[in-house]
Amino acid sequence: MPTRYDPADYPPFAVTVDLVVLTLRADALHVLLVERGADPWRGRWALPGGFVHPDEGLDAAAARELAEETGVRDVPGHLEQLASYGDPDRDPRMRVVSVAYLALAPDLPEPRAGSDAAGAAWVRVDDALARPLAFDHARVLADGVERARAKLEYSPLAAAFCADEFTVAELRRVYEAVWGRPLDPRNFHRKVTGVPGLLVDTGRMRAEGRGRPAALYRRGDVTTLHPPLSRD
Amino acid sequence: MPTRYDPADYPPFAVTVDLVVLTLRADALHVLLVERGADPWRGRWALPGGFVHPDEGLDAAAARELAEETGVRDVPGHLEQLASYGDPDRDPRMRVVSVAYLALAPDLPEPRAGSDAAGAAWVRVDDALARPLAFDHARVLADGVERARAKLEYSPLAAAFCADEFTVAELRRVYEAVWGRPLDPRNFHRKVTGVPGLLVDTGRMRAEGRGRPAALYRRGDVTTLHPPLSRD
């Protein structure tokens, strides 16, 4: 911590939050991107974000931006800090430190462009990673996706992609989309129902058209998966 | 990301780095603390840290502070970003965002007090967590220790606490100190030598006084432990 705080003594920074908002659409992992309407990087796609307000904590700023950019008042799912990025030349005009957040949400409505964005859209993560993004957002996005992949192994976070009630198969499709690899339905069912406290059986069923109806579950209160679901 | 950058438009922040520097001394986990020589929190113990310079990246600032506060030019071991803390009232005089870093290092010399610190010392982590610290440093320290505990499970980071060449027993004592739990020497030896690429046998031995001499190893190039060493 600094010990001298003469306001003339410290270099001023701008602090922003950037959001990696992941969701599942059509069994594929998507990320929310906005098209920049102003320089620098006008016309480029970027992660949504904005300034931290003077009397606002970092988490609060991320939650506010998440609501603003998705157009949903209380976004269900999960929000956690990812990392901070502060290369001196990451923004050509001033010194900016960006605190990135990772959000995992169930399928949300199509976004509308914000005040200073030319457009907003859900983009498949594979496409977004291949596309050139503004600032250092390609790296931020890659870090966010890797964090999500890792966290599915040992945390119950996959359920954040699902609605309040969900089936084991829906949960499995989350894992398959995030890890990009098919999983054996039988082994997945065994492991996931075997973790005590992970799933709460609602007693009800859901038929989705074809096939045998599946049992509906709700999230349990467990915070760590023991043992983890290895992706090898 | 912000889209409008009128300098009159964004609230200025001070950005600092705080360091959680962990090391092993006498088979116990220690953290580097400094005694504050100025208000606020004058006389309180705090994590070392300081302002990020205008033309310096975050990682570079953390590395610079680490060298300054330990008095060692190129600190061996490991340095990674931990998290950022930016509650609006975490500093009574101005808006500060602190980017915390976690450093793991082998036993280092006794620190000397820096320019604006009244003192500096290695403190047992248990004592430091029980002691009241300046700012929100108690939480930062707790987060750092928890990160270290978790990372030992699935990463080869424990070797960062050891010298260049080390024995399996030294590595085990790292785990025991960080996890606060004794481990079975035989099972630990089996698992750790079984991970391909984790340890490189130097072919040499070291006798440390009592007992049979142990084989000396160097860090391998593996980045992830498969399977992990569970702490249960």
Added chain:
DNA sequence: CGTGTTGTCGTCAACCTGACGATAAACAGC
């Protein structure tokens, strides 16, 4: 009523884990 599709339960060999016995290689004291 068959057929296809999806969900759930069982089985089995391979592997891994933790508990712990046994042996190897040094030192200290006599």
Added chain:
DNA sequence: GCTGTTTATCGTCAGGTTGACGACAACACG
């Protein structure tokens, strides 16, 4: 040298977990 002590390393074994895959159940559709 001999004996006990300490530390390192190798083996053994029962119990649990994993991945591969067979079997069956419960629905929709024609």
